[in-house]
Amino acid sequence: MLTGGVSTIEGAGGGGIVPWALIGSYATRNQIGASAFVTGVDTQDFTLASYGGAVSFYNRLELSVARQNFNLRDVGAAIGLGNRYTISQTVIGAKLRLFGDAVLDQDTILPQFAVGVQYKINDDKTVVGGALGLKRKGVDIYASATKIVLSQSLLLNATVRLTKANQYGILGFGGLGGKDQAYKAQFEGSAAVLLTRKLAIGGEFRTKSNRLEGALGGTSFREENAYDFFVAYAPTRNISITAAYARLGQIALARQNGAYVSLQLGF
Amino acid sequence: MLKTTLSLALLLGASTAAYAQENLAPNYNVAEPAVSDPSIKPTAPTVPVITDDEHLYETFGGREGLTALMDDAMARWLQNPKTRPFFEAADQTKIKALLVEQFCVIMHGPCTYSGRTMAEAHRGMNVKEGNFYGLVEELQVAMNKRHIPFRAQNRLIAALAPMHRDIIDK
Numbered sequence: 001m002l003t004g005g006v007s008t009i010e011g012a013g014g015g016g017i018v019p020w021a022l023i024g025s026y027a028t029r030n031q032i033g034a035s036a037f038v039t040g041v042d043t044q045d046f047t048l049a050s051y052g053g054a055v056s057f058y059n060r061l062e063l064s065v066a067r068q069n070f071n072l073r074d075v076g077a078a079i080g081l082g083n084r085y086t087i088s089q090t091v092i093g094a095k096l097r098l099f100g101d102a103v104l105d106q107d108t109i110l111p112q113f114a115v116g117v118q119y120k121i122n123d124d125k126t127v128v129g130g131a132l133g134l135k136r137k138g139v140d141i142y143a144s145a146t147k148i149v150l151s152q153s154l155l156l157n158a159t160v161r162l163t164k165a166n167q168y169g170i171l172g173f174g175g176l177g178g179k180d181q182a183y184k185a186q187f188e189g190s191a192a193v194l195l196t197r198k199l200a201i202g203g204e205f206r207t208k209s210n211r212l213e214g215a216l217g218g219t220s221f222r223e224e225n226a227y228d229f230f231v232a233y234a235p236t237r238n239i240s241i242t243a244a245y246a247r248l249g250q251i252a253l254a255r256q257n258g259a260y261v262s263l264q265l266g267f
Numbered sequence: 268m269l270k271t272t273l274s275l276a277l278l279l280g281a282s283t284a285a286y287a288q289e290n291l292a293p294n295y296n297v298a299e300p301a302v303s304d305p306s307i308k309p310t311a312p313t314v315p316v317i318t319d320d321e322h323l324y325e326t327f328g329g330r331e332g333l334t335a336l337m338d339d340a341m342a343r344w345l346q347n348p349k350t351r352p353f354f355e356a357a358d359q360t361k362i363k364a365l366l367v368e369q370f371c372v373i374m375h376g377p378c379t380y381s382g383r384t385m386a387e388a389h390r391g392m393n394v395k396e397g398n399f400y401g402l403v404e405e406l407q408v409a410m411n412k413r414h415i416p417f418r419a420q421n422r423l424i425a426a427l428a429p430m431h432r433d434i435i436d437k
């Protein structure tokens with residue numbers, strides 16, 4: 001059942017942080033499907049709450065939207081923004097399956113292949129648009145290849161993303177002072193083992209660009225690669241729960257590790 | 268950055284490919300059933316033997332186990348609205364017996380498949396992808412009920428999945 005994937009924090013169907021070539025929900029080539037999700041990530045210094053949904057059409061096209069609220073908690077107070085200062089962004093996504101069927105085509109090495117875009121609109125005019133003077137809107141473009149090797153109960157995914165985003169867009173797009181505005185390619189990977197029809201475990205990683213390092217001097221605002229290790233459980237066809245340990249690398253001043261929990265409903 | 272990214276992607280792709288080639292296309296041939304009409308062109312084997320020992324066949328409980336499995340699966344297909352319309356008027360006893368033969372051959376058991384190719388048997392049936400998944404899901408439930416290990420289940424389903432090309436929308 002978990003062969004449909006879950007919802008990423010950016011709304012697209014995939015793992016926790018990496019979009020897959022799969023079109024979300026269980027809808028077949030003759031159906032329209034929908035899903036909704038809510039995700040919380042809690043690290044030493046920050047809390048990210050993300051929620052949203054997706055509609056998928058005929059196992060071909062997936063349209064998604066996600067709202068992310070990134071809470072600075074005590075760090076907000078420390079840098080004079082007040083306690084529990086929150087940066088919010090909306091991510092509107094579209095993903096198109098070009099060819100292949102990750103589940104059914106078990107006799108070929110050809111993966112399921114999809115391309116996608118994510119339009120990210122960051123609301124924060126005070127820090128991101130103001131103090132840091134960064135662009136608040138950006139478009140990510142990605143291509144994903146996903147293969148389920150059923151005879152080995154394995155799922156493998158590779159994604160290449162062209163992006164200008166800093167920390168997924170939470171810290172805006174491009175470098176400081178109008179510099180470093182070019183797209184950079186990032187690599188993202190996922191591997192999962194299907195343990196039962198309802199349970200899968202796996203890991204993901206995602207490289208990130210590092211455009212803001214030194215914004216507050218030294219190694220402040222360095223950006224590092226992110227990893228997670230997850231367990232996904234689908235007690236019924238319509239519900240899945242994902243729990244993960246995420247190592248998100250440095251965000252703002254310090255490395256952030258923490259817990260990730262997500263609930264998805266699919267129809 | 269772009270260079271590392273691309274070489275990483277290629278590396279992953281290449282190793283997956285090499286790995287998959289070994290495992291996705293095993294080569295223990297058994298003759299395919301003949302087609303009665305030359306316009307039928309199967310695109311996936313009906314009896315793709317996936318192992319050269321009888322271990323998997325024994326995991327399924329041999330002929331007896333497969334017979335009990337198909338009895339339970341057919342009962343479920345007759346319950347499920349996604350599959351019922353196709354099976355209620357069909358010769359269930361015959362289909363079950365042929366499925367036992369087919370699965371037995373696929374798992375290198377001591378059987379001969381006496382039925383038709385999947386392309387011929389499902390021709391004109393207009394099976395949709397949702398019907399196909401419905402059938403596989405009930406088969407999974409039946410295998411779980413018989414405590415067949417999940418990895419063994421997946422080896423069989425991996426062998427059946429490519430038949431979708433000869434069954435869905437035909």
Ligand code: HEM
Nearest residue numbers: 350353354357365366369382383388394398399402427430
């Ligand atoms: C990989 C999946 C499938 C396998 C391995 C399979 C296997 C078989 C076999 C071995 C037969 C007997 C062939 C013969 O009569 O010579 C058969 C017949 C039949 N199958 Fe399937 N089948 C599959 C999928 C489906 C699906 C999805 C449906 C519909 C929901 C379906 C409906 C039928 C029906 C109604 C017959 C009887 C045809 C007739 O009597 O002329 N099958 N199938």
